[in-house]
Amino acid sequence: MRVVVIGTGHVGLVTCGTLAALGHEVVGTDADQEKISRLQSGILPFHEPDLDALVEEQAKDGRLGFTDDASEAIPNADVVFICVSTPPRSTGEANLVAVEQAVRLVGHQASGRTVVVEKSTVPAGTAQRIRHVLLQEGNGVRKELEVVSNPEFLREGSAVRDSLEPDRILVGAERDWAFGVMRELYAPLIANGARLIETDINTAELAKHASNAFLALKISYANALARICERAEADVVAVAEVMGADPRIGPDFLRAGLGYGGSCFPKDLQAFQHLAASLHYDFPLLREIGRINDEAIEATLEKVRAGLWNLEHKRVVLLGLAFKPGTDDVRFSPPLALAARLLDGGATVVGHDPQAMANAKEECPGLLASTDPYEAAEGAHCLVVCTEWPEFRSLDLRRLRDVMAQPFIVDARNLFEPEEILAAGFSYQPTGRPGSP
Numbered sequence: 166m167r168v169v170v171i172g173t174g175h176v177g178l179v180t181c182g183t184l185a186a187l188g189h190e191v192v193g194t195d196a197d198q199e200k201i202s203r204l205q206s207g208i209l210p211f212h213e214p215d216l217d218a219l220v221e222e223q224a225k226d227g228r229l230g231f232t233d234d235a236s237e238a239i240p241n242a243d244v245v246f247i248c249v250s251t252p253p254r255s256t257g258e259a260n261l262v263a264v265e266q267a268v269r270l271v272g273h274q275a276s277g278r279t280v281v282v283e284k285s286t287v288p289a290g291t292a293q294r295i296r297h298v299l300l301q302e303g304n305g306v307r308k309e310l311e312v313v314s315n316p317e318f319l320r321e322g323s324a325v326r327d328s329l330e331p332d333r334i335l336v337g338a339e340r341d342w343a344f345g346v347m348r349e350l351y352a353p354l355i356a357n358g359a360r361l362i363e364t365d366i367n368t369a370e371l372a373k374h375a376s377n378a379f380l381a382l383k384i385s386y387a388n389a390l391a392r393i394c395e396r397a398e399a400d401v402v403a404v405a406e407v408m409g410a411d412p413r414i415g416p417d418f419l420r421a422g423l424g425y426g427g428s429c430f431p432k433d434l435q436a437f438q439h440l441a442a443s444l445h446y447d448f449p450l451l452r453e454i455g456r457i458n459d460e461a462i463e464a465t466l467e468k469v470r471a472g473l474w475n476l477e478h479k480r481v482v483l484l485g486l487a488f489k490p491g492t493d494d495v496r497f498s499p500p501l502a503l504a505a506r507l508l509d510g511g512a513t514v515v516g517h518d519p520q521a522m523a524n525a526k527e528e529c530p531g532l533l534a535s536t537d538p539y540e541a542a543e544g545a546h547c548l549v550v551c552t553e554w555p556e557f558r559s560l561d562l563r564r565l566r567d568v569m570a571q572p573f574i575v576d577a578r579n580l581f582e583p584e585e586i587l588a589a590g591f592s593y594q595p596t597g598r599p600g601s602p
């Protein structure tokens with residue numbers, strides 16, 4: 166099938182690579198000309214494991230190309246994916262301006278039977294708006310344009326695997342022919358055992374927000390438990406293990422820490438709250454999820470303060486700046502929120518991250534950055550583990566201790582086991598579990 170993907174951000178680019186790998190002819194487009202010319206030369210705009218190899222291979226095999234002129238590609242497309250960003254407005258509502266612009270272009274340029282797929286996360290009811298715009302832009306010309314909701318469930322850091330081996334493919338549509346097109350599009354994945362769930366469009370749109378809000382709820386539950394465990398001298402890691410052994414609960418997303426960040430959970434939670442309010446449903450639980458998430462930053466800050474007394478004239482190292490391991494993404498990154506609080510308090514803050522340093526510096530200019538964790542730790546009074554990059558586990562703890570002014574670790578991701586850090590001579594404050602007295 167001929168596929169056009171509008172928007173080459175995380176979701177769009179992974180969609181391009183995946184659909185090309187499934188054997189379709191894919192053209193990725195973006196309004197950002199520089200991004201497109203870099204993609205044409207094989208340079209990806211962000212770090213995502215395995216994506217560069219996938220894109221390179223599909224481009225070499227001639228199934229994937231990029232253009233900054235979407236109008237060139239749309240008339241021939243069987244399916245157009247809308248993968249533009251939907252950032253939050255100051256009210257929390259999703260800003261759908263880019264979606265509307267993309268849809269207008271499709272309505273104007275599509276020439277025949279075309280499925281228009283909402284891949285970007287949008288509030289329930291958006292498809293109706295899209296349908297209206299497609300009709301307006303059709304200018305009375307007879308076109309068969311059908312809207313489909315096909316939310317993605319990929320995670321940054323494992324996006325390629327999540328897309329090629331999805332646990333579910335969700336398709337919300339109204340007409341049989343549109344369902345048929347989507348089944349054909351994903352046929353190899355379905356044949357491989359991916360579960361296809363077909364619903365009406367509103368349900369598909371809502372299910373995406375509901376899923377992300379529920380995952381965020383699990384994380385906030387674990388973080389609230391961490392606060393209680395700290396007061397009760399219990400161990401949140403063990404509590405989560407016990408809870409997770411119950412298949413009704415499951416072990417995932419119960420890791421207490423510095424809280425969730427990234428371009429999805431914070432934004433989607435706000436947008437879901439906004440949707441609930443606009444439907445006149447009071448959903449205070451959603452507010453509470455965000456509040457507990459903010460509290461995770463404050464709890465970590467308090468541990469640093471408690472260990473250092475005053476923050477002024479203190480050097481604090483943040484190990485990890487990305488919102489999660491495996492990515493260079495710092496959007497709504499909890500480590501950067503912590504950095505801002507520490508800088509406000511007068512500390513010198515030095516960050517180290519295997520991938521996200523350039524983005525972090527841009528986002529938080531007050532932060533000093535070091536490419537070497539030992540150099541970052543030189544003369545430091547506290548080291549905070551902010552992102553659980555696996556490579557941090559193999560750091561030479563004794564070497565770190567020797568270069569620090571004060572051997573003090575706040576482990577905001579419970580990356581280490583308390584015994585190993587204490588044995589290396591550090592004072593240690595993990596999250597929701599006992600550390601140094």
Ligand code: UGA
Nearest residue numbers: 317318319320321384418419420424425426427429488489
């Ligand atoms: C999330 C969802 O997991 C995907 O299913 C969804 O498709 C995506 O949002 C989206 O809407 O596009 P992502 O934001 O890439 O994916 O990353 P996650 O692995 O979900 O992690 C989100 C945040 O939660 C990270 O900051 C991570 O550190 C934090 N987290 C995760 C915890 O603090 N504890 C946990 O137990 C798990």
